[in-house]
Amino acid sequence: MIIGLTGGIGSGKSTVLNMFKKLGFETYVADIKAKNLMNTNAALVQDITNLFGKEAYKNNELNKTYIAEIVFKDKKKLAALNALVHPKVREDFKNFVKKSPAKFIIYEAAILFESGSNKLCDFVITVTANLEDRIRRVKKRDGVTKSQVLDRIQHQLNDEEKIRKSHFVIVNNTLNTTEKQVLTVYNILLKHSKK
Template sequence: MKIVGLTGGIGSGKSTVLTYFKELGAATFIADIEAKQLMNTNAELIKEITFLFGSEAYKNGILNRSYISEIVFNNKAKLAKLNALVHPKVRAHFENFTKTTKAEIVIYEAAILFESGSHNLCDYVITVTADFEERIKRVMLRDQTDKEAVMQRIKHQLNDEAKVLKSDFVITNNTFQSAKEQVKTIFEILLKLN
């Protein structure tokens, strides 16, 4: 089994690329979705997050994401503490996931793969890139938000150049057809690697 990290900036098209890998037979694990699920279901994590952010962290038993986001986007120390609580739980969940899959290739998708240290779980890393303006347009359309809000989120992510330097493969996702072809090529290469 090969564990392959998949990352890229907001709007780069990681989800689309992940779908292409899944179509080829890879098992897929989306760290962000798993993290959100664990923050709502893991009793220990709920207790720790409530202790860190106060009783407003949860509304009717569900994580108050807008409240938490407002705090962590303006307080790097709180963000680091939140990540220190969540990432180990996601890693443990991923390790269990890898024990139950029979796929030759497992894709671990995470927006903050390098920032969280999760790239250390991976045999190879792929970064998905796209033209900057295209990324902004995609996020504005997807999230029904304005350019300023998108730029704020981009500012909090490691830039593409830094990710590319740390990666084994790069997929340029400016058109879906081109991205699909690149995924197929990389998938075939991965199958042949020891």
Template sequence: MEELHSETQKTEPEPKVIGLTGGIGSGKTTVAHFIEDFGFPVYYSDDRAKAIVNENEDLKAKIKGLLGDEAYDAKGLYDRKFVAEKVFNNKEQLHELNEIIHPAVRIDFEEWLKKQTKYMVFKETALLFELKLNKQCYKSLLVTAEDNIRTKRVMDRDGKTYREVESVMEKQMSEKDKIKLADCIIHNNTTLEDLKEQTERIIFSIE
């Protein structure tokens, strides 16, 4: 009689998701690029959100319903300047906008995650702690820098005034509070070489 062998289907473990965040001028994007150089995939939540608001027709309709048709320009593209000015000092409207956009980004991330083969991936997002997305991650990695350094970087990079940068920073969660919540911290106060060394040391120490 032939022996029947039951084969159990082996499934690969899901990658560990590391939440990567940092305030304006912290160097978060630079660290994300270093992480990619070291061979790990990075999902750029903020960039994907910018794309999704233009690609998803259902999302467009909801955003127009909340902020008006002016949320999109004559070419039908998301008007970031108009939206930013509209919600900057309106916490309730900003919250409602996030409630529209972030679920769509979450679905997009889940689809991206299914395609990954590395044991560890990184999810870059500016609002990791504010939206409690760190609770959905294996670990959180914060890129931080002294306020005066961050301010100068943004002024040099974006041509903004000191007051404009200060106003944006005041709206964000304080570095002190983020540091309390972070599992791993990269201090970006010196050189690019030091930043890369810190990044390499920390990401390869995550177990």
């Protein structure tokens, strides 16, 4: 059973993902895999270089700062980058599923719906948190300003839209209540897997 896990920046997807991991779920983090593929897949490296120029890579590593500067200001360039990366991630994930003996696999992606990856999932969970908590978490984690966090949030699908398309919602305000919600979802998924 494949479960999609998504949520806006700073919502606490990683926290929820780790809770499911402790319950025995195998996990695939699309953003990490995408970064890895952008550095190791020769065809993808070439395509990204063609799209952004030689500055796209520095010392054989993806120049994330340079690319982020461009894509956050240019939606067409962002769409073009996504069109290159998502099919490679999807292919990688399908291979991962084939090799995995796990009963449950969580596919975690910040842009699960935007990339169409929700179509790979049997169920989708959206993690939400109140805006102030999200801003505080991202500022602390990434060392950025409030306006930079808000700018990133603007570029993501809003929570209402994600919730509407999801089977489950986990509100991540305190660890204790989040853990209880994860257990509830886990028990429901367990029942479904036995049908």
